[in-house]
Amino acid sequence: MPPSCAVVDTILPGQALAVNDKLISRNGRYVLGFFEISTKSTENTASSGYLGIWFNTVPKFTSEWVANRDSPIHNTTSLELTISKDCNLVIFNRSTKSVVWSTQANIIRTNSTIAMLMSSGNIILRDYSNSSKVFWQSFDHPTDTLLPGPKIGWDKVTGLKRRLVSWKSSMNPATGVYRFELDPSGVNQIVSSGVWNGKYFSSPENPGYTGPISSNLSYVTLVNNDQEKYFAIINIVDEHVVVRLVIEASGQAKEFIWFEGSQDWSMAYAQPKAQCDVYAVCGPFAICNDDVLPHCSCLEGFTITSPEDWELDDHTGGRLRNNHLGCISNKSTTPMTDTFYSMPCVQLPQNAQEVEAANKRCAIWHNGLLNLRQLQCSSTTNSNGETIYICVSGKDVQSLENNRRQIVIGVVIGFLKGSISIAVKRLDHAFQGEKQFRAEVSSIGAVQHINLVKLVGFCCEGSKRLLVYEHMSNSSLDIHLFRNNSMVLNWDVRYQIALGVARGLAYLHESCRHNIIHCDIKPENILLDGLFVPKIADFGMAKIFGRDFSRVLTTMRGTFGYLAREWITGIAITPKVDVYSYGMVLLEIISGKRNSQTPCSSGEDCDIYFPVHVAHKLVEGDVGSLADQMLHGDVNLDEVERACKIACWCIQDDEFDRPTMGEVVQILEGLVEITNPPMPRLLQAMTEA
Template identity: 30%
Template sequence: MANSSVFPSLFFFFFLLLVSHNPLPASAYSFTEFVFPNFTATNVRFIDNGGAFLFSRNGSFKAAISNPGGQQTRFYLCVIHSASGTVIWSANRDGPISNSGTMAFTRDGISVSDHDGSPKWSIPTIPKSSAAAALQLTESGNLVLLDKSNASLWESFDDPADTIVAGQILRKNGNALFSSVSGEDFSTGDYRLAFSDSDVILGWRGQSYWKLSMDPRAYTDSTSPVESMAVNGTGLFLFGRNGSIVVARVALPPADFRIARLASSGQFIVSSFSHGGMKEELDGPNNVCQIPSICGEIGWCSVSTGNNPTCQCPPGFRSKASNSDSFNGCVPSDSSSSLVGSSCSNNGSQVNSSSPPISYLSLGNGMDYFALDFSQPTKYALNLSACQEFCTTDCACLGIFYDNSSGSCYTIENDLGSFMSSRDRDSDQVGYIKTVESADKSSSGGNRGSVNETHNRKQFPLAALVLLPCIAVAVVLAAGLVWWRRWKIAGEKVRLSHANSFSSDEMDAFYIPGLPQRFDYEELDEATDRFKMQIGSGGFGSVYKGVLSDKSVVAVKKITNVGIQGKRDFCTEIAIIGNVHHVNLVKLRGFCAQGRQRLLVYEYMNRGSLDRTLFASSGPVLEWQERFEIALGTARGLAYLHTGCEHKIIHCDVKPENILLQDQFQAKISDFGLSKLLGPEQSSLFTTMRGTRGYLAPEWLTNSAISEKTDVYSYGMVLLELVSGRKNCSIKSASPSQGGGHSTTTTTTSSSSAQFGGMVYFPLVALEMHEQRRYVELADARLEGRVRSEEVEKLVRVALCCVHEEPCLRPSMVSVVGMLEGGISLGEPRMESLNFLRFYGRRFAEASILGEDGNNEQREALLNSRQEYGTSNYSSTISDPQYIPLSFISSQQISGPR
C-alpha cells in the first residue's frame, strides 16, 4: 500500500521536471510526453499550438485536436509528425467533432465527444482494477495509456487507421489499413489493405487490384505464411513465425523517418522525410489506371504524360456528368437502357416473369478490368451466349469478360469500377456490361415500334413452333455435310505432309483454364511454308520463322522428344507459361497439340539472340549503353520469373542464346518454363546437369537443391560476357583486332593467371582486375574508350556477387535490379567464395586440350579447390567415378540458340 501511495507523487514530480526542461511547446497549456487523468483538450483551448496539447519528448510528434486542410467543420484527435505535418493516426475518423468538441482523459480511459456531449469515440473498456494513470506520447509517435505500474493498457499502434510508421507493426489478426475519403475527410473510405497467406493485397469493395509482390523491387525470402508488416529505416518488410523471419521485403534507401500509408487515392505509398518534405519511394499500383475508381463507374482510363489519368467513356456509353470539367463515370448512351445494379433477393434469383429484359453492351476490343488478374473464371468452356445467360440469372452479376480463345467466363460482382486499355495487344477478351430496359420501353416497345408490332413479336413464337424444328433439322444436316467434306480434305493434307492429325474434338474433351490461342497444325504448316525457314535448333527442337494469316510474324518451335505424353498435362504446362507476361519475357502467342505434334508459337524477335550480336566478328558493335539496357532488361525478366508471377519459374539455362533482342535492343528472355516438356532421354540430362558450359552453377555438380540462385549465377556469367564482348572461356587472340576484338588487352592477359595454354578464362581475369581496381581494362576493346571505369565497375561487381560459389551469398535478382538501377548500393564480392574460379579456369583449359580424356584431371583440380579453400562439401561428388564433367556439354546439346 505504501508503494501505491508514493508512486503518483513521484510520477508527478518527474513529469514536472520534464515539463520545466522542455523548450518545445509554444503554448503554456501544452505538455511534454505525459498527461494525467482528469485532463481535457479542445481545439479552441490549444489554438495557439494548432490544437496540439501533447508533444513527444524529442518533439518529433504531437497529439492534437486538429482540422486537416484548414476546413472548419471536421476536427479529429490526431497524432502528427511535427516536421512534415503528416497525420499518422486519427481516433474519431468516423465521428468528427467541432472546434469546441472535447477529448477527455480519465482513469477509465480516453473518450471524444462533440460540444453537445454526444459521444464520438472511446477506447475499449479497461478493467477497473487497472485504472489509467497516465497518457504518454512516445518518441516513435505511439499514444499509450499506462497504468500505475507503467504497463500498457492500450496503444494507438494497435489500432491503426490508414498509416503505419517505423516501430509500428501491422498484424494479420484482425488489423487492416483503411483509406480516408480525402485529405480533409478522415472517414473510412473504400480502399483496404489486408493480408493474404503470402502477401499484402489492396482491395476495393470486395475486389482485389494490387499486391506487394507486383512491385519489381519486392523480394521473397521465405514461403512461410505472412503474419505482420512493418517499415523501418531500410525498407518495407513482411514477417512470419512471430516476427522471427522475413518473408518478403522491399529494400529502400536509408531514412530516419518512414511511413507506409493507404492513401485516399487508393494507392499504397511508402514515403520518407528528407530535406523538409515527404518523398515517395514506393507506390502501388504505379499505373494509376489500375486504381478501381480512378475514372468512376465504367470510366475508361488511359495514362497521359506524368502518369496522370485521362478519362473517357467506352463506345456505347456517355458521361454521367453534364459539366464537362468533372468526370465521375459513364452510363449507356441509349437513355432507354440503364445499369442493373446489384439486386439479389432472398432466393438469389433476378429473372422472373415480370422482370424487364436484360441486354449486354459491349466494351469493344482491347479493354481490361483491374480485378481480372486476381480472379479465376467463374465458368469454363462456355460460348458467349451461355456466359451471358449465366450472368443474367445471377442477381449479383453486373457484367462479364469473355475470352474467345479459351471460352473462359469472368463475372464482375459487387460494384463496377473503371476500365483500362488491355496490356496484351493480342488479348481475345471482350467485356460486356449488363443493362436493363426501362419500364416504359419494355411495356410499350419504346421507339422501336407500335403496339401492333409488339403483339406480332409475341405471336411469332407460336408459328415458329411448327417451322423451326424442320428448319433446324435441315441446317444440321447441311452443316454436317460441310463439316464432313472439310474434315476429309484436311485429313488428306495432313497425310500428305506426313503428320498425324487428331480432330478438334480431342481437345474439346477437356478444358484447361488460361490456355493461350490454339493453332491447327495445318495453319502453322502453311504459315511456315511447310517449315522451310529454320532460324534455330536445339534440345527442345527446331525453330522456324512463320507468317500468320493476320500478317504477323512469329517464331514456331517444334518440340521434339516430348516427355509429357498426355495432352492434358502438356496443356497444363503451356497454360502456366502462357499466363506469364512481362515486357522482358518473350511472349507465347499460342500452341498446337494435335496428334503427336507439339508446337509453340512465339512473338518474333527481329534482331535474333544476344550471342549473334555480342560475339559477331563483323557488323556494328553493341555500345555500352545498349549492353547496360540488355543487362537491366534481362535482370528484370528473371526477377519477375522468380518473384512476380503466380508460379515461381526457375529458368535453369540463362545464356546469351536465350536472350533475344528486338528493336532498340530490348532484351527478352526465351525458353523459360520448358523444363517439364523434355522427353525421358533428355530429362535425365536435365535433372543432373541442366544448363550450358560456362553458365552452370556449382550446385549442379553435387545434385544439390536447385533454386532461383542458380539463375543468378548464370546471369552473372552473362554479365561478364556483356562487359568483355566475348565468351568467358576463349582462345587468346594475337592482337585485339583479331577475332572481332574478342580478346583482352595485353595488360590484362600478360600478367593474369587466368591464361592456361593459350586459353583465357575471363571470370578469373575479372576477379584479378577487381582486386587491383583496374576495371576499364576489362571492357570490350572494340568500344575504344567509349566507356568509363565506374560504369564497368558496376557491372563487374554485380557479376562477381552473382557468381559466388555459395548460393546463399548471391543476391536475389530483385536486388540485382536495384543495384543496376541505383536504388541499392553495390555489393562487395566475397573473395573466399570466388576462389573456385581459379580452378574452373584450369578445368576449361584442360577440357579444351584433353577432350574427354581429361576427366580425371578436371575432377582432381576441382577436388583440390575444395580441399585447399574448404569452401564446400562437394568433394565426394566430384571424386565419384560416375561424375560426368559438364565441360563437354555444349549449348547445342541442351537447348541451343534461336
C-alpha cells in the first residue's frame, strides 16, 4: 500500500487515508479524518465511528461536517478513505471488501481524480490536471453547520438543494428533526422547521424569521438569479476569529465564534431566542419553561419515553402515560375514576378543536399534545396565562393524593419546632438517592453564616424531599427591585445587600469545610430578613467540591440571564460561575430593573443590553445615570462607580479575568482599588447581532 497522506491536504490516486491518519488544510484550520463518539446506555457503552471534518485550531473538538451521519461504523480498525475505481471518494472496509460510504458522483472516466481538503473547510473531488473541474464537494452536502463560503439554497439548473439538518441529539450526528433552509415557498426569508412523524411542521408562533443572520463578525448575502438562489455567510476580515452557524438538536439556530487563544466557543446569538419558541421541542405530553433548566418536564401522570435520549438533550420523543385511562381500558379489575387535574398559567397550543360548552369557549385536544408552555404569571405581571385540564388515570390520581397527604404531615411537623416562623419547600423531581440527599443536606445544614439562610430541618422519605428554612419577613430581593407596588430600597440598603451577598458567597467558596458552588444566584434566591439583611437561599442546585479540586463536572443548571459561558460550553465549572451570576445580580441591584430592561434617559439608546450600557458609561465617566431612577439621584456616586466596575469585572468572558468573591468583598469595603474593566467580548457580540 502506498504511504498515507497524514500531513498533507490531498489524497492522490492509489493512496489511502487510514483510521489514525488525517488530512489537514493548508491554512491549518481544518482536519479531515475518522473520529468516534461513545454512547452510554443502561446496559453498556458503545462507540460509533464517523468520517468528518473538524476545527483543528479550536481546543474543544467540534465537527463541521459528517460523511456517514446515518451509517455509523462500529468497528473502525480496518477502514480507509480512498478513491475507488469509479473515481469516487469512498470509505472502504478492507476486512469485508465492501464500500461503507461513497460520494456517489456520476463521474466520466478521467486519467486521475484527487480529493483535497481546502482552506475553506470544503473537501472536494476534482480532476488532477484541471482544478476548475470539480466533480463533488462537501459544501453541496452540509450537515448541521454553515461556514463562511458555502451556499444554503438551491441550484435552479440541476435541482440540487442545500440545507442544514440538525443532529438527532448532542451525541448522535444522525439526521435530526429540525432543518434550516431558504423558505421553499419562494419568500426571501430563512425558515427553521421540524420534521415530525414524517410530516413538515413550522411553528405557528414563529413560522419563519428573516435576517439579520449576522453579527459584528460576519454578515449574510442573498443571491437570486437565473442559475440559483441561495444565501451565504460572508467571511470576516479578522482571520484570527472562526465563525460557524449551527442548527442544533434543540431546534435553535446559533452562531458561535472562536477567538484565537480561547479554549472554547462563545455564542453570539440564537434564533429563536427562546428555546420554547422551537416547535415541538419537548415532544408530546410535556411542558416547556424558558426560565428553568432543563426546559422540558413531564405532565402529571406521564413518564419519559426514552431516558437515554433525554440525557442527550433529545426531548422530541415526548412522554407516555404511566397508566391507561379507565375509560378506554377494560383490563382493570379494580374500578378507579379518571379525573382532570388543572395547570394554570400556561400558553396553550394552536392546534385545538374549539367548541362552545356551557356558554364558554373551550378548546379540546385529542391524541398528542404539543407546544404547551409554562408562563410566569402573577398579579403584578401582564402575562395572560390560561388553564389546561389534563385527564389522568385513577391510579395516578391516587398516587398524587398520597403525595399531598404526606406533604401536609411534613409541614405540620415543621411548625412544631418551637415558636419560630419557618418556610417549607418541596423539592419536585428530586431523583438523587436518599443517602446522597442526606449527605448534601448534612453538609449544607452545617454551614452557618449571617448571610446564608438557616436550614432548620428536612424530610426525606422515598422520592419525597422537604426542606425547612427560617422564614424571611421581607421576602426575596426581586420583589423589591422589580415590582411597582413594593417599597423602593434606598442606596445604602442596596449597597449593604450587595456586600452581604458577596460575603455569603465568599464564605461558601473559601471558608467552608467542604467548599460549595451555589450554581443559581439570582434575586429570587436572595432573601431579606426584617432588617433587610440578605441571606442566600435555595441550595437545591448547589454543588459541593473538595478543597483538592479546582473544577467540578456537573450537568447544566441555573437560570438564563445569570449563566456564565462555562455552562453553555459544557466544561467543568469553578466557583467563578457564581461570580458571574453575582455580577449580573449586582447590575440589577444598581438599576432596579432586569438587565434586559435598560433604564436610560431620553435621547439615549434604550435597546442596548444593560451590562454593555454600563461598560460604555464607565468609559465615558458617567455613572450617575446608571442608578435606579426611582432613587432620584440620592446615591453615593463613588459606591455606584465601584459597584459598576466590580459587576463588569465579574461578568468577563474568561473566568480567569473575574475576581474571587473574597476580592469582591475587599473592593466593596473600600480596602482594594479597582480599575476600569474591559468590555466583555461575548456580550458585545450578542448586542450587535
